[in-house]
Structures are given as structure tokens and as C-alpha cells.
Amino acid sequence: MTGRGRETMLHGKxxxxxxxxxxxxxxxAIGQFPLAEEMSGQTVDAAHRADEQVLAPSxxxxxxxxxxxxxxxxxxxxxxxxxxCVCKSVVRMAxxxxxxxxxxxxxxxxxGATFLGAIQLIVYAGGTLILIxxxxxxxxxxxxxxxxxxxxxxxxxxxxxxxLFCALITLLVGTDWPTPAVAPQPVTIAMFGEALLTTYLxxxxxxxxxxxxxxxxxxxxxxxxxx
Amino acid sequence: MFLIGxxxxxxxxxxxxxxxxxxxxxxRNAIGILIGVELVLNSVNINFxxxxxxxxxxxxxxxxxxxxxxxxxxxxAAVAVAICMNLYKNINTIDVDRGDALHG
Amino acid sequence: xTRMSVPWRPGGKQVHRGPAxxxxxxxxxLYATFAPLVRAFPGPLLIxxxxxxxxxxxxxxxxxEFVDDSLVASSTNLAGETGLLGGPLALxxxxxxxxxxxxxxxxxLCYVLYPLQYGVVRDVVSMGGILGFISVIPxxxxxxxxxxxxxxxxxxxxxxxxxxxxxxxxxxxxxxxxCKEDLCPASADRPLFKLxxxxxxxxxxxxxxxxxxxxxxxxxxxxVALVFILAMLGIEVxxxxxxxxxxxxxxxxxxxxxxxxxMVSYEIPMGMxxxxxxxxxxxxxxxxxxxxQSEGWTSWIVFRSPFTFAAAVAYFVAALANCKRAPFDLxxxxxxxxxxxxxxYSGFRWSLFFFGEYAAMFVVSGLCVILFLGAWYSxxxxxxxxxxxxxxxxxxxAIKGLLFAGPLWFVAKCVFLLYVQxxxxxxxxxxxxxxxxxxxIQVLLPLMMVxxxxxxxxxxxxxxxxxxxxxxxxxxxxxxxxFVLGMIFIATYGFWNRVGLVxxxxxxxxxxx
Numbered sequence: 001m002t003g004r005g006r007e008t009m010l011h012g013k014x015x016x017x018x019x020x021x022x023x024x025x026x027x028x029a030i031g032q033f034p035l036a037e038e039m040s041g042q043t044v045d046a047a048h049r050a051d052e053q054v055l056a057p058s059x060x061x062x063x064x065x066x067x068x069x070x071x072x073x074x075x076x077x078x079x080x081x082x083x084x085c086v087c088k089s090v091v092r093m094a095x096x097x098x099x100x101x102x103x104x105x106x107x108x109x110x111x112g113a114t115f116l117g118a119i120q121l122i123v124y125a126g127g128t129l130i131l132i133x134x135x136x137x138x139x140x141x142x143x144x145x146x147x148x149x150x151x152x153x154x155x156x157x158x159x160x161x162x163x164l165f166c167a168l169i170t171l172l173v174g175t176d177w178p179t180p181a182v183a184p185q186p187v188t189i190a191m192f193g194e195a196l197l198t199t200y201l202x203x204x205x206x207x208x209x210x211x212x213x214x215x216x217x218x219x220x221x222x223x224x225x226x227x
Numbered sequence: 228m229f230l231i232g233x234x235x236x237x238x239x240x241x242x243x244x245x246x247x248x249x250x251x252x253x254x255r256n257a258i259g260i261l262i263g264v265e266l267v268l269n270s271v272n273i274n275f276x277x278x279x280x281x282x283x284x285x286x287x288x289x290x291x292x293x294x295x296x297x298x299x300x301x302x303x304a305a306v307a308v309a310i311c312m313n314l315y316k317n318i319n320t321i322d323v324d325r326g327d328a329l330h331g
Numbered sequence: 332x333t334r335m336s337v338p339w340r341p342g343g344k345q346v347h348r349g350p351a352x353x354x355x356x357x358x359x360x361l362y363a364t365f366a367p368l369v370r371a372f373p374g375p376l377l378i379x380x381x382x383x384x385x386x387x388x389x390x391x392x393x394x395x396e397f398v399d400d401s402l403v404a405s406s407t408n409l410a411g412e413t414g415l416l417g418g419p420l421a422l423x424x425x426x427x428x429x430x431x432x433x434x435x436x437x438x439x440l441c442y443v444l445y446p447l448q449y450g451v452v453r454d455v456v457s458m459g460g461i462l463g464f465i466s467v468i469p470x471x472x473x474x475x476x477x478x479x480x481x482x483x484x485x486x487x488x489x490x491x492x493x494x495x496x497x498x499x500x501x502x503x504x505x506x507x508x509x510c511k512e513d514l515c516p517a518s519a520d521r522p523l524f525k526l527x528x529x530x531x532x533x534x535x536x537x538x539x540x541x542x543x544x545x546x547x548x549x550x551x552x553x554x555v556a557l558v559f560i561l562a563m564l565g566i567e568v569x570x571x572x573x574x575x576x577x578x579x580x581x582x583x584x585x586x587x588x589x590x591x592x593x594m595v596s597y598e599i600p601m602g603m604x605x606x607x608x609x610x611x612x613x614x615x616x617x618x619x620x621x622x623x624q625s626e627g628w629t630s631w632i633v634f635r636s637p638f639t640f641a642a643a644v645a646y647f648v649a650a651l652a653n654c655k656r657a658p659f660d661l662x663x664x665x666x667x668x669x670x671x672x673x674x675x676y677s678g679f680r681w682s683l684f685f686f687g688e689y690a691a692m693f694v695v696s697g698l699c700v701i702l703f704l705g706a707w708y709s710x711x712x713x714x715x716x717x718x719x720x721x722x723x724x725x726x727x728x729a730i731k732g733l734l735f736a737g738p739l740w741f742v743a744k745c746v747f748l749l750y751v752q753x754x755x756x757x758x759x760x761x762x763x764x765x766x767x768x769x770x771x772i773q774v775l776l777p778l779m780m781v782x783x784x785x786x787x788x789x790x791x792x793x794x795x796x797x798x799x800x801x802x803x804x805x806x807x808x809x810x811x812x813x814f815v816l817g818m819i820f821i822a823t824y825g826f827w828n829r830v831g832l833v834x835x836x837x838x839x840x841x842x843x844x
Contacts, residue, residue, distance in 0.1 A: 067231045074239045081246035081266055090258050091576055093250075095523060097262050098569060100243070104269050107236075111280040113290050116297075118555040120272075121562035123301050124265070149253045157252035161245045168241040177233045177281070187287045188554050189615050192294075200291055207298050214302040221309035 069110055077103035115189045236277035243270035257311045257321040261304060268300045369499070377498060457550050461539045469689035470501040476753045483757040511678035516578060519675065523577035528676070528683035531570030535690035538563035542697050543618045544738035545707045556617040557605060557702075560694060561598075564653060567687055568594040571655075571662065574684070575672035586671025589764055590655060590662035596768055597652040597659075600775040604646035607639055607786050608632045608702040617698075621706030625736065628710035633703040634807040636793075636800075638786035643703040645775055645782070647748075650695035652767065654688060657756035661764050696748035700741060704748075707741040709734060 080103060083096035101124045108117035196204045247266030254260055272293040279289030311321050318325055369376055474489065478496065481488025489497030515524055541556040543549035553559055568590060575587020611632055612620045624631050633643040652659035663671035673684050700706060716735050721727040733739065762770070793800050 064230070070231045070235065074235070077239065078242055078246075081243045084262060084266060085246050085249050085253075089520070090256055090262075091520070091573070092523065093254075093259055093262050095526070095573065097265060100266060101269065104273060107273060108276055111236075111276050113276050113279070113287075113293075114553060115555050115558070116272075116276060116290050116293055118553075118558040118562055119294065119297055122558055122565060123297050124269075149255055154253055157249055160252070161249045164248070165241060165245040168245075169238060172234055172237045172241060177237075178283075187290055190554075191287065192291070195287070195291055196294075203295060207295055211298065211302055214305055218305040218309040221306070222312050 066110065070107070073103045073106045073110065077107065112186050115187060115192050233277055233281045236273060236280075240270040240273040240277070243267075243273065255322050255324050257307075257314060257323050260323065261307045261311075264307075265300060265304070268296055272296050461536065461550060465536055465539060465686070465690050468693050469686045470505065472689045472692065472749055472753075473504075473685070474498065474501045475750075476756075479750070479753045480757045483754075505682065508678050508682040513679065514675070514677045516580070516675050518579045520577040520579065523573050524675075525680070527570050527574035527577055528680040528687075529570070530573060531567050532683040532687040532690075534563040534566040534570075535687045535694065538694045539690070541617070542694060543621060543701065543707075544741050545736070546618060546622055548707075548738050548741075549618060552616070552618060554614070554616045557609065557615045557620075557698070560617075560698060561602065561605070564691060564694065565594070565598065567691055570687070571672050571684075574676065575662075578672070578675040580675055582668045582670075583672050583674050586662040586668050586674075590672065592764070593652055593655065593659060593661065593767055593771075596771040597649045597775075600771060600779045601646060601649035601653055603776075603779040603783055604642045604649060605698065605702055606783060607642045610786065610790065611635060611639070617701050617706075621701045621708075624705045625708045625713040627708075627712030627715075628705060628811070629804055629808045630712070631703065631705035631808075631811075633705075634804055634811055636786060636789045636803055637807065638782045638789055639703065640807050640810075642779070642782050642786070643699065645779060646699060646703070647751075649771075649775060650699065651752065651755065652771070654691045654695055654752075656692065656752050658759045658762050659767055660756070660761060661767060692749060692752055693745055696745040696752070697741070699748055700744040704744055707738060708736045709740050711735055 077100050080096045080099035084093050084100065087093045087096060101120065105117040105120040105124075108114075108120060244267055247263045247268075247270060250263030250266060251260050252263075254263065275289040275293040275296070279287055282289075314326055315321050318328075474497070477500070478488040489500035491497055492500045492503045515521055538560045540550045541553050541559045543552075543556070549556075571590045572587045575583040575585075575590070578584075608620060609615060612623050614620060620632075628634070632639050634640065651657075655662050661671075662668075663673065668674070673681055676684065711734060713735055716727075716731050721731055731737075
């Protein structure tokens with residue numbers, strides 16, 4: 001089938017697995033605990049405490065490690081987003097989207113939003129993507145769903161988006177954002193729950209009603225007509 | 228320049244937003260447009276969380292807002308997929324340019 | 332003289348180059364060393380290996396617990412109650428600490444413990460442990476499944492490779508799979524076809540990162556561990572769907588579609604079943620949930636109320652469907668779909684799907700054990716250890732680790748649940764896809780809603796340790812005990828009378844028995 005030797009292919013595969021795991025380790029290292037201390041040779045006991053409330057904010061954030069991880073996963077997010085743009089097949093687009101969602105989840109971990117990252121993985125990656133693939137499979141006639149747009153449309157869209165991007169960049173770089181050098185504050189799930197049931201009670205209830213409406217509505221829209 | 232700050236996150240999110248908009252403009256497949264919408268919503272979420280992370284007072288309102296965005300995105304995806312199925316049932320394709328029955 | 336035309340080169344010697352030569356050399360040398368030994372003493376070696384693993388795990392447990400304790404102690408000494416730490420301990424300090432706590436052999440042990448105070452070293456060590464564990468678990472679950480299947484069908488299962496009951500059959504299969512050609516169908520979507528097995532396998536490893544094996548035995552202590560593990564189980568399905576889609580084979584697409592249907596349906600009752608123990612404890616951290624069940628088997632959440640008892644059973648059913656195990660193995664039902672989503676796969680990529688599946692089986696069993704079945708605690712209450720006067724000395728900790736709590740108990744319970752999964756697979760017929768969906772949407776989902784609501788009301792209105800609560804707790808605990816003891820009794824009875832079983836002829840006459 002291929003001209004390459006079996007051994008090299010095998011090692012390539014093992015390396016992919018190891019690479020995935022290492023990337024996950026790197027992201028998990030910073031997500032919950034101050035990697036800074038581990039890297040600088042200091043010890044961390046919070047990591048192994050049983051009590052979740054013990055997680056002490058890290059004294060000094062290791063900005064270098066955080067920056068490196070940001071470039072790694074931010075780059076992954078960007079590459080995936082561009083991949084969504086250039087792919088023609090819908091399933092490939094969905095796969096790239098999955099990469100983007102995963103990278104965004106890792107960025108949330110990086111910013112100390114553990115709960116949000118986990119929710120992002122479970123809701124988007126687990127649910128939305130399955131819905132999308134479902135939709136693709138139910139709505140396509142051939143295995144390769146391709147809808148080409150006209151060349152002029154492509155360039156027009158590219159021009160509009162390019163102008164918008166340049167404008168945004170100018171605005172963002174020009175603005176003087178107040179950025180205090182604070183470490184990412186881990187937001188525990190208990191804090192989240194309390195906020196949802198006190199400050200944000202009304203939006204929370206409205207969201208749950210909305211979900212119910214959406215459930216009924218989607219079932220109604222997608223139902224089989226009985227003849 | 229290497230060390231990151233709020234601006235870096237915002238630029239990243241702007242880039243993802245532009246990618247999402249581009250996808251929404253150039254794809255004629257309804258599911259493809261849905262994927263573009265998901266990208267846009269994600270860039271918004273990154274903004275929310277990034278503003279939150281660089282807040283000096285340690286509040287997390289941005290994260291709660293991002294949570295609601297995720298909930299709404301899931302709901303929106305469910306309805307959108309149902310609409311796509313309906314579209315396919317009626318006109319036998321999910322090319323959005325063909326869904327012009329209401330065209331005057 | 333006619334030469335038979337064969338697709339492979341006859342008589343050619345396999346030549347390895349580069350790093351492969353090194354690996355092949357090591358493998359050959361290992362085989363040359365161990366094969367005669369294993370052939371000569373199969374039984375003692377197997378028992379010795381099990382004992383060595385148990386002792387190793389236990390020593391590891393002690394070491395990690397000790398490191399944690401000494402770190403906490405030194406941190407409070409150095410920085411008061413704030414939890415901030417000073418610099419790393421010097422080698423001498425570690426030795427002094429060991430000597431004062433009366434650990435034998437502190438002169439050598441301090442060299443082992445010294446690097447373990449660095450987070451990176453501990454991460455690397457525990458990651459190696461996870462990867463090793465995740466490679467061993469599927470190998471032996473597969474072997475065990477084949478043995479159990481054999482017994483259930485009155486035959487013997489693998490008997491030859493390795494001598495004693497074919498104990499190295501899975502390893503031999505693994506070597507075969509690694510050497511097989513890596514095929515990709517011509518009309519497949521190549522990048523997705525190649526990516527899919529990793530998406531099915533890697534999340535299973537990542538799930539182990541947040542799965543605690545004991546109070547201190549967790550790679551990352553995350554307060555959203557449960558959500559994270561559920562997310563990883565969900566991502567695994569994406570790999571399966573992509574595999575089915577990218578194969579460009581209608582059987583594979585059918586398998587993938589079924590998997591998608593099954594997964595999105597059964598995730599809901601599964602999540603709702605897991606909410607009940609979460610509601611009891613009030614935390615999503617699996618370590619916290621596990622630590623609330625330390626007071627003997629009556630304190631396990633499964634026996635807390637009739638609702639948790641039913642929820643545990645319902646969770647197990649949903650978990651079976653989630654891991655696409657029989658009777659819900661429609662995505663790969665070999666009698667109708669060839670092999671479902673992995674029809675087109677071969678070799679290493681094919682084996683990745685199986686590693687992923689068996690690792691996921693372990694993960695869902697682990698969730699069940701942590702959330703319902705007392706986590707890493709034995710049926711004996713921890714307070715008994717205090718009553719026996721077991722302190723913090725090394726010997727006392729060893730007894731505690733073996734009798735009361737520890738990763739060994741966790742693994743043992745998980746293995747029991749793995750056995751139940753295997754047992755169900757080989758005794759129940761597969762059900763139709765519409766029956767699968769009916770069972771979820773119209774049976775499990777309403778049942779779970781009733782259970783969730785019912786348990787909420789139970790927690791609100793039935794006073795804990797009141798009369799009703801105690802009666803229910805005791806009755807349910809008794810039912811559980813009778814069930815487990817009955818299973819043990821039946822297994823023992825079958826073992827003693829195995830000569831009378833139909834498959835015993837093969838057992839008596841085959842080599843290595």
C-alpha cells in the first residue's frame with residue numbers, strides 16, 4: 001500500500017499518542033495548579049490535598065510557561081479555525097471545529113476557568129458535534145457533501161473579513177487595556193453554583209425554560225409526518 | 228512582547244471571529260453555516276473569559292456569561308439541525324441558496 | 332518444479348533498521364530469556380507476578396502518602412497555616428524526617444523520596460503508571476473475557492500461548508496486530524480515517540488523568556473531575572463516528588449512525604444517574620465523593636436509599652450502552668454489520684479501538700465504584716481501624732492499606748464490575764436498535780426523572796439516621812451483601828465441581844492445565 005517501512009509507521013503512531021498525552025499533561029499542569037512552582041523547583045501540596053477548597057492562589061504566576069502554553073494552544077485554535085474556512089467537506093469542517101473547540105477548552109483551563117472548560121468539552125464537543133455529524137449524515141446524498149460558492153463571493157467575503165480584522169486589530173492594539181499582573185483565579189464549581197442560584201437566578205431560570213422550549217420545538221420540527 | 232496579556236487573547240478571539248464570519252459568508256451548506264456560528268460564539272466566549280481573567284477584583288461574571296452562551300449555543304444548534312432536516316425534507320438539499328420559496 | 336505463487340516474499344528475513352532494530356533486539360532477548368522460564372514454572376510465576384504487583388502498588392501507596400504528609404508537615408512548619416511552601420527539602424532533611432518517623436532503611440529510601448517532592452517528577456512517575464496500567468488492563472480484560480466466554484459456552488478459551496491457560500494470548504495478539512499491514516481503503520477519507528483511532532483512544536487515557544484510585548491516588552485533583560471524565564467518554568464517540576464515516580463503507584456508516592444515536596440518548600440517563608450521588612455529597616470532586624463512604628459498606632451511597640439503589644442499576648445499564656457493550660453492541664454487531672465502524676481497520680489502528688473500548692469499560696466501572704460502591708474503601712468501617720489502635724506507623728499503614736482503604740480495593744471492585752459486564756455480554760442476546768432507543772427514551776429516562784425527584788424528596792423529608800432511613804439502609808445493604816456472597820458461593824461451587832462441567836475434558840487434556 002505504501003512505500004514506507006512498517007517500523008517507521010509504527011513509531012509515528014506511537015509518537016502521535018505520546019504527543020497527545022504530553023499536550024494534555026502540559027495543559028492539565030497549568031489548569032488547576034500553579035505550574036510555576038513546580039517548574040521553579042518548589043513543591044506543591046495543594047495538588048494532592050483531598051479538600052477541593054484548599055486550592056490556594058499561586059503567589060507568582062509563571063508568565064513564561066503560561067505564555068508558551070497560550071501560543072501553543074492559541075495557535076492550535078487559529079489553525080483549526082482556518083482549517084474550517086478552507087475545507088470543503090462538511091465532516092472535515094466539523095473535525096476542524098472539534099479541534100478549535102478543544103483548543104478553546106484548553107485556553108479556558110489556562111485562564112483558570114476549569115468548570116467552563118469541562119462544560120465546553122462536554123456540551124460542545126460531546127453534544128453539538130454529534131448533532132452536527134448527525135445532521136450531515138441525515139441530510140447528505142453522497143458521501144462528499146460539497147457546495148462551492150462562486151469565486152467572486154469568496155473574494156468579497158475575504159475582503160470584508162480582512163477589513164474587519166484589520167480594524168479590530170487596530171482598535172485592540174491601540175486601546176490601553178488595564179491588565180493587572182494577577183494570577184488566574186481558580187473558580188470552583190461551588191462558587192459557580194452559588195452565583196447561578198443567587199445573582200443569576202432569573203437568567204438561569206429563563207435558560208432552563210428556553211431549553212425546554214427548544215427540546216419540544218426541535219422534536220416538533222424534526223418529527224416524521226405520519227401519512 | 229512574548230509574555231501574554233489581555234490583548235493577546237483579544238487578538239486571538241478577533242481572528243477566530245473573522246474565521247467564523249468568513250465561514251458563514253462563503254459556505255452554502257446550512258450545516259457549514261452552523262459551524263461558522265459556533266466559531267463566532269466561541270470567540271465571544273474567549274473574550275468573556277479573558278476579560279474575567281484580567282479582572283483585578285477576582286469576580287467571575289464573565290464566566291457565568293460564557294456559560295449562558297454555551298447553553299444558548301447548544302439550544303441553537305439543536306433547532307438549527309432540526310431546521311436543516313426539515314429543509315432537506317422539503318427541497319431535498321441543504322443548499323441554503325435553494326431555499327428561496329418565500330422569494331417574492 | 333512448480334513454485335507456488337504467494338503474495339509475500341518466501342524465505343526473506345525481516346530486516347529491521349534504526350530504532351526498530353533496537354526494539355526488535357530487546358524483544359527477542361526478552362523472549363529468549365522469559366519463554367523457557369514461563370514454560371517451566373507457569374503457576375508460581377503468575378502468582379508471583381500478582382503478588383509483586385500488589386506489593387508494588389502498596390509500597391507506592393505508602394511512599395506517596397508519606398511524601399504528601401511530610402510535605403504538608405514541612406509546609407505548615409515553614410509558612411504557618413497559609414499553605415505556601417518554602418524551598419525544596421535537602422537530602423539530609425528528608426533522611427532526618429524519615430529517621431524520626433521510624434522508617435526502616437531511611438538511608439536508601441531518602442534517595443527515592445528526594446526527587447518525589449518535585450511536582451514534575453511525580454507527574455512523570457504517575458503518568459508512567461497510568462500508561463502502564465492502561466496497557467495492561469485491556470490486555471488482561473480481553474484474555475479474561477475470552478476465558479469467561481469459553482466457560483459460559485462450555486469450551487476452554489485460549490489455552491496454548493504462554494502455557495498456563497493461554498495467559499499471554501493477548502500479548503501475542505498484540506504483536507501480531509502491530510506487525511499487520513496498515514490498510515487504508517482507496518476511497519476512504521484518508522486524513523480522517525487515520526485520525527479517528529486516536530480520537531477513540533486518547534480520551535480514554537485522559538479520563539484516567541482525573542480518575543482517583545485512592546484519596547491521594549489521582550493524577551490531577553480537579554474539582555470538576557466527574558464532568559471532565561464524562562466529556563472524555565463523549566469525545567471517544569466522536570472517534571467512532573469519524574471512523575465509520577471516513578471508511579466510506581455502508582456498514583461502517585450504519586455502525587457509526589447507531590453509535591451516535593445510542594450515545595446521545597444514553598448520555599442523558601447516565602448523567603442523571605450520576606447526579607444523585609452528587610446531590611448526596613454536594614461536590615463534583617470524585618475524591619470528596621469517595622471519602623464520604625469510609626464507614627463500612629452500609630455507608631456506601633448505593634445503599635443509602637431505594638432511589639440510589641435503583642440509580643446504580645440504571646447507571647450500569649446506561650454505561651453498558653455508552654461503552655457499546657452487549658446487549659447494546661449494535662455499532663459493531665458482527666452478525667449484521669460485518670464489524671460495524673471498524674470493518675475497514677486493521678493492525679495497530681484496529682487495536683487502538685479495542686484499547687479505547689476496554690479502557691472506557693474500566694472508566695465507567697470506576698465511576699460506578701466511586702459514586703455508588705464505596706470507592707476505595709473496604710466493607711470494614713475506617714473507625715474500626717482507630718478502635719484497633721492503628722496509628723500512623725508504617726506497619727499500621729500497611730494493614731490499613733490492605734484491610735480498610737486503598738487503590739487495591741478500588742481496582743478489585745472495578746474488576747468485579749468488569750466481570751459483570753463480560754458476564755452480561757455472553758449471556759444476553761443483542762437487542763434491536765429500536766428496542767435500544769425505546770429502552771432509553773421511554774424506560775430509563777422517565778425512570779431516572781422519577782428517581783431524581785424521589786431522591787430529592789427523600790433527602791429533604793426523611794431524617795438521616797432516623798427510623799425509616801435506617802431500615803431502608805439496612806435492608807438494602809443486606810440485599811447487596813446477599814447478592815455478592817451468593818455470587819461468590821456460586822463461583823466457588825462451580826470451581827470445585829469443574830470436572831463435571833462439559834468443557835472440563837479440554838481443560839484436563841490440553842497442555843499447561
